[in-house]
Amino acid sequence: xxxxxxxxxxxxxxxxxxxxxxxxxxxxxxxxxxxxxxxxxxxxxxxxxxxxxxxxxxxxxxxxxxxxxxxxxxxxxxxxxxxxxxxxxxxxxxxxxxxxxxxxxxxxxxxxxxxxxxxxxxxxxxxxxxxxxxxxxxxxxxxxxxxxxxxxxxxxxxxxxxxxxxxxxxxxxxxxxxxxxxxxxxxxxxxxxxxxxxxxxxxxxxxxxxxxxxxxxxxxxxxxxxxxxxxxxxxxxxxxxxxxxxxxxxxxxxxxxxxxxxxxxxxxxxxxxxxxxxxxxxxxxxxxxxxxxxxxxxxxxxxxxxxxxxxxxxxxxxxxxxxxxxxxxxxxxxxxxxxxxxxxxxxxxxxxxxxxxxxxxxxxxxxxxxxxxxxxxxxxxxxxxxxxxxxxxxxxxxxxxxxxxxxxxxxxxxxxxxxxxxxxxxxxxxxxxxxxxxxxxxxxxxxxxxxxxxxxxxxxxxxxxxxxxxxxxxxxxxxx
Numbered sequence: 050x051x052x053x054x055x056x057x058x059x060x061x062x063x064x065x066x067x068x069x070x071x072x073x074x075x076x077x078x079x080x081x082x083x084x085x086x087x088x089x090x091x092x093x094x095x096x097x098x099x100x101x102x103x104x105x106x107x108x109x110x111x112x113x114x115x116x117x118x119x120x121x122x123x124x125x126x127x128x129x130x131x132x133x134x135x136x137x138x139x140x141x142x143x144x145x146x147x148x149x150x151x152x153x154x155x156x157x158x159x160x161x162x163x164x165x166x167x168x169x170x171x172x173x174x175x176x177x178x179x180x181x182x183x184x185x186x187x188x189x190x191x192x193x194x195x196x197x198x199x200x201x202x203x204x205x206x207x208x209x210x211x212x213x214x215x216x217x218x219x220x221x222x223x224x225x226x227x228x229x230x231x232x233x234x235x236x237x238x239x240x241x242x243x244x245x246x247x248x249x250x251x252x253x254x255x256x257x258x259x260x261x262x263x264x265x266x267x268x269x270x271x272x273x274x275x276x277x278x279x280x281x282x283x284x285x286x287x288x289x290x291x292x293x294x295x296x297x298x299x300x301x302x303x304x305x306x307x308x309x310x311x312x313x314x315x316x317x318x319x320x321x322x323x324x325x326x327x328x329x330x331x332x333x334x335x336x337x338x339x340x341x342x343x344x345x346x347x348x349x350x351x352x353x354x355x356x357x358x359x360x361x362x363x364x365x366x367x368x369x370x371x372x373x374x375x376x377x378x379x380x381x382x383x384x385x386x387x388x389x390x391x392x393x394x395x396x397x398x399x400x401x402x403x404x405x406x407x408x409x410x411x412x413x414x415x416x417x418x419x420x421x422x423x424x425x426x427x428x429x430x431x432x433x434x435x436x437x438x439x440x441x442x443x444x445x446x447x448x449x450x451x452x453x454x455x456x457x458x459x460x461x462x463x464x465x466x467x468x469x470x471x472x473x474x475x476x477x478x479x480x481x482x483x484x485x486x487x488x489x490x491x492x493x494x495x496x497x498x499x500x501x502x503x504x505x506x507x508x509x510x511x512x513x514x515x516x517x518x519x520x521x522x523x524x525x526x527x528x529x
Contacts, residue, residue: 065154172232239265285511324385342371
């Protein structure tokens with residue numbers, strides 16, 4: 050480009066871009082990618098000897114609407130790009146070679162920074178929940194080494210090197226419009242929230258909407274929209290929704306406390322067990338049982354026992370030694386039946402946390418407003434109804450056995466019961482069942498939305514019980 054003393058010099062443009070990078074303190078993943086691209090001396094993307102083509106206008110058209118999502122257009126360099134684009138196209142850059150090279154450098158860098166920010170954010174979200182939420186709660190801090198509680202186990206797509214290489218390839222081959230269209234959020238819930246945002250003035254309500262819009266951007270490998278029949282637990286509302294087409298069964302649930310949060314995950318319910326034996330996690334053993342070692346009366350009252358891990362053989366209560374409670378060769382359990390902490394039923398699904406859905410021996414918990422009460426498992430209010438929901442078809446005989454197994458007066462030590470004339474055995478043992486396989490398995494989603502539709506599809510607001518909205522919003526402020 051040469052006219053009336055205006056002449057581009059690639060070395061001067063590069064030097065100006067290097068100067069912009071050194072002054073740029075923004076540090077989102079997209080920003081780092083943009084800086085590294087120029088540090089590695091990638092070719093100019095937007096400016097050539099003919100100036101700047103219509104790809105810049107295509108990008109600006111999309112950025113111009115980012116305020117609909119509650120973001121500040123200037124966080125995507127909109128005004129600076131427009132000003133420099135107009136100056137370059139009209140050659141209104143002032144006098145001298147220095148000004149035009151500075152203008153080109155600013156335009157080139159800002160377009161790439163804006164492009165990377167917008168396309169990765171709209172396509173994958175502006176916040177990485179896998180990293181942030183899994184570095185939130187400290188599990189252990191030893192000799193300078195810190196391990197964290199794992200709280201987020203949803204499988205989602207993230208913008209890695211391959212995506213940014215793909216984006217650059219689309220830009221180079223004049224497919225920018227296609228890329229930008231395909232990068233828009235795919236979840237209809239996002240656009241419902243966006244419409245709500247346009248009508249909301251309260252700063253607190255807007256922050257809640259923005260956080261849930263961000264969740265709706267995340268591209269998860271599996272979502273309820275892909276299934277006819279599924280179960281959703283939404284932690285902030287402390288509710289479970291079992292959906293089969295247009296039919297919805299809903300119930301209250303209890304979830305983990307703020308110290309022992311229920312993890313976010315996706316799995317499939319494969320079976321449920323009636324009157325299950327509870328193998329007690331070591332975290333609970335160390336906190337609540339270790340100091341009770343040797344208290345035979347306590348163990349007997351609560352139907353606790355210790356068994357060899359290799360054989361499953363129970364140790365007589367009088368022979369239990371304190372070391373057994375924490376040894377890898379033994380496990381501590383609570384017998385199934387009345388009084389078992391899991392209640393009379395547990396719904397099992399594969400996960401990395403040893404958490405499950407189950408009933409409880411203390412159903413009064415469901416009357417509370419704040420139902421953050423467990424060590425991470427989800428306690429369900431209506432276990433019988435949920436069990437019937439999971440069955441592939443109606444089966445009266447099986448339904449009765451499930452009900453009987455849930456309600457029969459079953460002592461945890463029933464195997465030791467000896468019937469006499471004074472105390473006859475009244476159990477219908479042929480009606481007791483232990484395990485029911487769920488075939489086909491039913492998808493389960495444990496989620497976290499502080500704006501969530503109820504059974505009438507009305508969006509309801511819920512408290513940020515684990516503080517995740519605060520974490521997300523603190524990051525979104527980079528774009529507000």
